[in-house]
Amino acid sequence: MMPDPEGKQQKQVVVHGGICALGPQARVQASIQITDGYITGILSEPPLSPNDRSSCTAIDLSGFLIMPGLINAHDHLEFALFPRLADPPYRNYIEWGTDIHNKFPDIIAKHRAVPKDLRVWWGGIRNLLCGVTTVSHHNPLRAEMQREDFPVRVIQEYGWGHSLALGGDLIAARSATPEGRAFLVHACEGVDEVARVELLGFDRLGLLDDHTVLVHGLAIDHDGVALMRERNASLIVCPSSNNFLFEKLPDMSVLGAIDNVALGNDSPLTAEGDLLDEIRFAIRLCGISSLDAYRMVTENPALILRLENGEGAIRVSGIADLIAFRDTGCDAAHRLQALSMVDVEFVMLGGRVQLASEAVLERLPLSEKHGLEPVWIDGTIRWLRTPVKELLQKTEEALGKGELRLSGKQIRIPA
Structure with missing residues (x-):
């Protein structure tokens, strides 16, 4: 010292x-x-x-x-313990949200019985295990995410709305965004006309500018890319979620023309696994080069999300x-x-x-x-600076002994 x-x-x-x-x-x-x-x-x-x-x-x-x-440009930390829920394919995100509440109410209720503060901690651990140190959380910032002992760094200053259809007053949400910070919103998440015309809807509301960060963008076409470039808006893609829900991959030959594109992991509700799983998926199936993939989880999201500490x-x-x-x-x-x-x-x-x-x-x-x-994850032991034993005990009180899964991986305390 x-x-x-x-x-x-x-x-x-x-x-x-x-x-x-x-x-x-x-x-x-x-x-x-x-x-x-x-x-x-x-x-x-x-x-x-x-x-x-x-x-x-x-x-x-x-x-x-x-x-x-690594920087995970899109996650919903409170859904870290949920399994994948869907009966695909769907035409858009509205159909998916309605369908899972009709078909899987018991599973949803079981996992919601775990207090949200515990679920958020597991969201941090899920990211930490795969080498993520900074996460963009797409929902309100919670007190747990502001603690110095939280497993990863969660971006503290941002604006957000859910989506054009489910986001309420997006103009008010954009106005509430801290000066100079990113405004995050799901957009064009689907394969039909409802999803495709959302981009024009954002533009008509005056919400498409150089601080706007659209998440998914699956239905954005060549004209949409031209508009994104004109407005200098950014995009975060989540390929495995799109493929799972809509049986369609982001067309990076089109979307790659947008100046600023990053990769997000999304939540286990729809994603294939953790961010490293997402990177491999994107390289293997979306034609994204390893060089571009590296930049999409490091320098690109740092720029898009207005990170200032290197x-x-x-x-x-x-x-x-x-x-x-x-x-x-x-x-x-x-x-x-x-x-x-x-x-x-x-x-x-x-x-x-x-x-x-x-x-x-x-x-x-x-x-x-x-x-x-120490924590045991599907046969691998890692030592974490988190109270994993306490978290596991409290979580199993709601889920049941041995029922905790993180991105599909079994978790327990090693002997």
């Missing part, structure tokens, strides 16, 4: 030994110096001297590739949000093609270790191990 000019102790951390992804294709062996949660240096990799070791917290990630934490990159003065997985010699973009939750062995949020595999746990200094709790 070193004192700052006001005499306060600053936490010094050095992450060393690993290969740093300074971009989708840039690899360099370097030490990352961190002071009070921000990166203060990216240095060529010299061995740490005894003096260095004694003056800071040293974390050895030799053999690992270190990436910036999220989505490893750079000096940026927030120290880092993830790591075994180095195979490939660049970060190429590695995304096959990554899944089991590959994520280290997550750091603002300079603090939030997740560690058992192998990484053995490397951590005692100060970084303190507060980590």
Whole structure:
């Protein structure tokens, strides 16, 4: 620890030994110096001297590739424990919402019996496990999401409406958006005329501008893309949700012409899995290159969502949000093609270790191990800086013993 000019102790951390992804294709062996949660240096990799070791917290990630934490541009955190619910195909999101309440009321009631504050925590854990460090939550901000010990960083300043059909007074919602922040709204989610004409509806209301972020956009055609570009609006696509509900994939040969496009995971109600599952799905089925996929979960959402602390990159003065997985010699973009939750062995949020595999746990200094709790997820054990034992006990009181699933994966406390 070193004192700052006001005499306060600053936490010094050095992450060393690993290969740093300074971009989708840039690899360099370097030490990352961190002071009070921000990166203060990216240095060529010299061995740490005894003096260095004694003056800071040293974390050895030799053999690992270190990436910036991922940004999930669209999620509904309170639905993290729900299973996929639908009897597809549908023509639009209105049909889907009506249908699941008619056909699956018992399942919905069972999961709503879990208090929302618990469900929100599991939403944070679901993102943490797959290397997400920043989440855009599409619903009102809750007190849990503002806590310093929440598993991931939830964007705090934004505006939102549900949709043109179900969003109430969208003009008032847009007016309530903090100055200079993104306004998020579901749009064109479907395959019929109802979905297609929504874009013009937003434009007629004066809601399509450079702060507008439309989510899904499945029915946007060439004319819609031209309008989006003219208004400088942004788009977040959620391919696996669209495919599940409407049996149609976003046409990225059309939508890719929009200047700013990011990838969102959506909730387990409709998504295939977590954000890494979504990335693999998008690369495999939507013709999205690994290079574009990398940017759609790092620099693009950072720009679209007006993030200001260097999220989505490893750079000096940026927030120290880092993830790591075994180095195979490939660049970060190429590695995304096959990554899944089991590959994520280290997550750091603002300079603090939030997740560690058992192998990484053995490397951590005692100060970084303190507060980590083990959780078993479909045969994989991870140590998380969350009260997983308490959360599981309270959740099972409502759902039943052994009934908790996170993106379809069984969760329990290891023996």
